[in-house]
Amino acid sequence: MGDLLSVHDLETRFRTREGIVHAVNGVSFQLKKGETLGIVGESGCGKSVSVLSMLRLIPTPPGRIVAGRVMYQGKDMLKMTDDGIRHIRGSKISMVFQDPMTSLNPVMKIGQQVSEPLVVHEGLGRKQAFDRAAEILELVKIPNAKDRLNDYPHQFSGGMRQRVVIAMGLICNPQILIADEPTTALDVTIQAQITELIKKIRDELGMAIIWITHDLGVVAGLADRVVVMYGGLIIEEAPTKMLYDNPSHPYTIGLMESLPRMDKTRARRLTSIEGIPPVLMENPRYCPFAPRCKFVVSRCRHERPQLLPIGEDGHHVACWLDPHTGRENE
Amino acid sequence: MRQYIIRRLLQVLPIVFLVATTVFFLFKLIPGDPATVFAGEQASPATIARVRERLGLDQPVIVQYWRYLQRLVKGDLGTSFINGMEVIDLVKARFPNTIRLAFISTILSAFFGVSIGMISALKRETIVDYLLTVVALLGISIPIFWLGLMLIYVLSVQLSILPIAGASSWKNYIMPVCTLSAVSVASILRITRSSILEVISEDFVRLARAKGLKETRVVFRHVLPNALIPVVTVVGLQFGYMLGGSIITETIFSWPGMGRMLVVAVNQRDVMVVQGVLIVFATSFVLVNLIVDIVYALIDPKISYS
Ligand SMILES: Nc1ncnc2c1ncn2[C@@H]1O[C@H](COP(=O)(O)OP(=O)(O)OP(=O)(O)O)[C@@H](O)[C@H]1O
Ligand code: SF4
Ligand SMILES: [Mg+2]
Numbered sequence: 001m002g003d004l005l006s007v008h009d010l011e012t013r014f015r016t017r018e019g020i021v022h023a024v025n026g027v028s029f030q031l032k033k034g035e036t037l038g039i040v041g042e043s044g045c046g047k048s049v050s051v052l053s054m055l056r057l058i059p060t061p062p063g064r065i066v067a068g069r070v071m072y073q074g075k076d077m078l079k080m081t082d083d084g085i086r087h088i089r090g091s092k093i094s095m096v097f098q099d100p101m102t103s104l105n106p107v108m109k110i111g112q113q114v115s116e117p118l119v120v121h122e123g124l125g126r127k128q129a130f131d132r133a134a135e136i137l138e139l140v141k142i143p144n145a146k147d148r149l150n151d152y153p154h155q156f157s158g159g160m161r162q163r164v165v166i167a168m169g170l171i172c173n174p175q176i177l178i179a180d181e182p183t184t185a186l187d188v189t190i191q192a193q194i195t196e197l198i199k200k201i202r203d204e205l206g207m208a209i210i211w212i213t214h215d216l217g218v219v220a221g222l223a224d225r226v227v228v229m230y231g232g233l234i235i236e237e238a239p240t241k242m243l244y245d246n247p248s249h250p251y252t253i254g255l256m257e258s259l260p261r262m263d264k265t266r267a268r269r270l271t272s273i274e275g276i277p278p279v280l281m282e283n284p285r286y287c288p289f290a291p292r293c294k295f296v297v298s299r300c301r302h303e304r305p306q307l308l309p310i311g312e313d314g315h316h317v318a319c320w321l322d323p324h325t326g327r328e329n330e
Numbered sequence: 331m332r333q334y335i336i337r338r339l340l341q342v343l344p345i346v347f348l349v350a351t352t353v354f355f356l357f358k359l360i361p362g363d364p365a366t367v368f369a370g371e372q373a374s375p376a377t378i379a380r381v382r383e384r385l386g387l388d389q390p391v392i393v394q395y396w397r398y399l400q401r402l403v404k405g406d407l408g409t410s411f412i413n414g415m416e417v418i419d420l421v422k423a424r425f426p427n428t429i430r431l432a433f434i435s436t437i438l439s440a441f442f443g444v445s446i447g448m449i450s451a452l453k454r455e456t457i458v459d460y461l462l463t464v465v466a467l468l469g470i471s472i473p474i475f476w477l478g479l480m481l482i483y484v485l486s487v488q489l490s491i492l493p494i495a496g497a498s499s500w501k502n503y504i505m506p507v508c509t510l511s512a513v514s515v516a517s518i519l520r521i522t523r524s525s526i527l528e529v530i531s532e533d534f535v536r537l538a539r540a541k542g543l544k545e546t547r548v549v550f551r552h553v554l555p556n557a558l559i560p561v562v563t564v565v566g567l568q569f570g571y572m573l574g575g576s577i578i579t580e581t582i583f584s585w586p587g588m589g590r591m592l593v594v595a596v597n598q599r600d601v602m603v604v605q606g607v608l609i610v611f612a613t614s615f616v617l618v619n620l621i622v623d624i625v626y627a628l629i630d631p632k633i634s635y636s
């Protein structure tokens with residue numbers, strides 16, 4: 001099928017003092033070579049846990065991946081040996097986290113941190129690794145990169161640190177870069193710069209990107225395809241333009257309606273839908289959106305709708321109703 | 331860096347001065363007449379008066395204080411009332427023994443505290459961790475004189491495998507070091523464990539794993555260097571506490587160090603020796619803290635030297 005990466009029925013839970021948190025409840029999606037996939041959804045819907053589970057970076061305990069397959073190069077990453085998955089992490093698939101202030105080791109020099117993946121994956125010597133680090137730091141537009149290799153993270157601003165983290169992710173030339181809200185913690189102007197930077201690098205290097213965000217505005221300009229998550233599930237998936245032109249899940253429709261007319265980036269956060277996000281204390285055997293949905297019918301409260309193709313190419317929705325006609329889907 | 335050290339050293343001077351002053355006036359407040367102690371209980375009033383004059387105790391306090399400071403600057407801590415020896419010479423003879431004991435104990439406490447704390451943290455919430463936590467609690471709560479006496483009872487009296495007293499061979503070190511280290515190992519273990527647990531959930535550690543590093547590399551390159559920063563302070567403080575702990579330990583094991591000398595001097599009301607020992611102890615404590623601060627500045631890049 002030409003999928004670079006495919007995730008099937010991924011389920012991850014956390015054992016907490018209050019009970020079991022069903023963070024991810026059967027997520028499936030595919031990523032093609034060079035494609036940019038956006039994952040959107042409000043806070044706590046399981047975006048981070050989904051991607052962390054793929055690379056088995058969930059803290060265990062309390063977390064546990066209870067089901068699913070993550071196929072990469074014909075192998076299931078969830079069943080690989082520890083060594084096997086280690087060779088993929090940071091070399092074939094790398095990550096950038098939300099908060100650049102906490103993503104770097106405060107007592108290790110930047111040069112060492114950035115070159116570390118090269119040292120462990122390609123066995124490069126210190127000198128060569130540092131040269132490559134300087135190059136890659138230049139690529140992410142760190143001024144005087146060569147002279148900054150011996151600096152420590154606290155000597156960099158937030159935006160610059162995120163550039164460093166991105167450089168670290170890119171140094172082994174990965175096939176996939178997973179960016180988990182890489183700009184959320186930054187100023188608006190810096191956000192735009194970082195987004196532009198990643199876009200430019202993607203076009204140069206041709207890697208695939210999974211971009212997680214709250215911000216529908218950012219995704220519109222960046223992603224080829226978008227999946228929308230709610231309550232640990234994917235509730236809609238479509239090519240970006242199709243999703244914006246024809247949102248078909250009541251939750252997605254709500255999101256689009258809450259988008260202000262352009263500008264005001266800040267206000268585009270997905271917070272303006274009525275009701276509160278679900279607490280994932282039980283595995284939803286029904287539609288997780290039912291408590292907040294204006295179209296809810298009795299079936300919604302008893303049966304969980306599957307993510308099924310509707311009409312156009314590649315458009316999938318998990319809902320019992322067709323919200324445009326009000327008729328029940330079959 | 332050199333400037334930082336020099337500046338910190340200069341800051342030590344006023345503290346030492348304060349310590350010396352406090353010690354001096356403390357002894358002026360204590361009831362009892364040093365001249366009587368010096369001359370002996372049976373001495374005639376005339377003898378005592380002569381002694382008082384010779385020791386300068388007939389002078390106004392402020393004059394005595396001034397002379398005391400002058401002598402101190404020259405490194406003169408006075409002479410013992412009991413045996414007439416220079417206090418500084420007594421200190422020179424005993425202090426190395428105390429330092430050696432405290433130093434060995436600190437090194438061993440740091441080694442065991444850090445490694446056991448690390449195991450405890452990496453095996454968190456397993457039976458191993460719980461056991462180690464209980465042992466650490468015991469270590470902190472056992473009174474050290476009791477521990478020392480139990481060791482002597484079992485290892486020397488019952489099993490006769492270790493010498494009870496003295497400092498003549500390496501075997502003599504075992505029990506005092508164990509006694510002195512018990513609390514420190516436990517404290518260092520606890521701070522190491524909690525510090526590692528704090529660091530291990532940080533984003534940069536997760537990112538280190540996401541980079542594909544082996545778990546050992548994650549622990550030794552990313553977790554430990556950060557987690558050990560607060561541990562350094564505790565280790566330094568432990569060294570300071572050991573100087574205090576030496577008083578009990580040295581007494582139990584008849585260790586020829588300054589702690590035991592202090593106890594003996596107090597019993598004999600040998601004011602000059604007590605005064606000298608206190609000044610040396612307090613100054614060492616201040617110096618240890620200084621060293622800790624400097625080490626801290628060296629290992630934490632976030633601290634600038636200006
Ligand atoms: N270590 C953990 N222990 C317990 N619960 C966790 C843990 N990590 C995540 N969860 C829970 O899993 C659920 C999903 O969290 P996740 O971090 O994936 O959300 P998210 O969609 O990334 O949200 P955000 O936009 O705020 O980053 C949340 O309810 C969260 O409380
Ligand atoms: S399945 Fe029912 S509750 Fe869920 S989104 Fe569709 S209509 Fe609303
Ligand atoms: Mg998240």
